[in-house]
Amino acid sequence: EIVMTQTPLSSPVTLGQPASISCRSSEGLVHSDGNTYLSWFHQRPGQPPRLLIFEVSNRFSGVPDRFSGSGAGTHFALKITRVDAEDVGVYYCMQATQFPWTFGQGTKVEIK
Amino acid sequence: EVQFLESGGGLVQPGGSLRLSCAASGFSFTRYTMNWVRQAPGKGLEWVSTISDNGSGDNTHYADSVRGRFTISRDDSKNTVFLQMYSLRAEDTAVYYCASRLTHHFDYWGQGVLVTVSS
Numbered sequence: 278e279i280v281m282t283q284t285p286l287s288s289p290v291t292l293g294q295p296a297s298i299s300c301r302s303s304e305g306l307v308h309s310d311g312n313t314y315l316s317w318f319h320q321r322p323g324q325p326p327r328l329l330i331f332e333v334s335n336r337f338s339g340v341p342d343r344f345s346g347s348g349a350g351t352h353f354a355l356k357i358t359r360v361d362a363e364d365v366g367v368y369y370c371m372q373a374t375q376f377p378w379t380f381g382q383g384t385k386v387e388i389k
Numbered sequence: 390e391v392q393f394l395e396s397g398g399g400l401v402q403p404g405g406s407l408r409l410s411c412a413a414s415g416f417s418f419t420r421y422t423m424n425w426v427r428q429a430p431g432k433g434l435e436w437v438s439t440i441s442d443n444g445s446g447d448n449t450h451y452a453d454s455v456r457g458r459f460t461i462s463r464d465d466s467k468n469t470v471f472l473q474m475y476s477l478r479a480e481d482t483a484v485y486y487c488a489s490r491l492t493h494h495f496d497y498w499g500q501g502v503l504v505t506v507s508s
Binding site for chain 2: 332373375
């Protein structure tokens, strides 16, 4: 099983300031089809998760451009250029390269 | 608009069974892979099961924690995916979400249904 490790687990941020979350996988995430199935999700309290980033660096439909994903191999990151109040919640990375698909533990982003 | 409506959750005793349903609308259901993901109270997300579209051979996959106890299936005539759960344990208590793969893994999610396993 591929283990996904996120850091930090909690991130107090100031509105308008940047934020960054790291995600490391225990194995490389390049699928046999050549794609890297690393995604990022955002979950607000009481809501289902929503897809932000797919295949490392591609923003999903409707996701603001202040969100960006990067990385390769076993190191990945989600960056928010300027945190907005609606960005609070928990962020998860996930790999769908190899079964069982696995999520990171989650990073809670809150406003200072 | 892509929408999912989960149902079938509730309180069940340890060792009991439950069947969850997820009715989909707003897209051509038969062509796409569907998934179940769960979230225990106050905890993170856990992938549970996946079923491919029937054109791909109806492939199914399960997390080790549920293999042999849960069965995923689909009825394309009703645009519905199911999760039949047997031998339920306290650790299966969670909100269960169905989620699609229309273009990307877990691109759309339902609101979730709560399953509580307790005596």
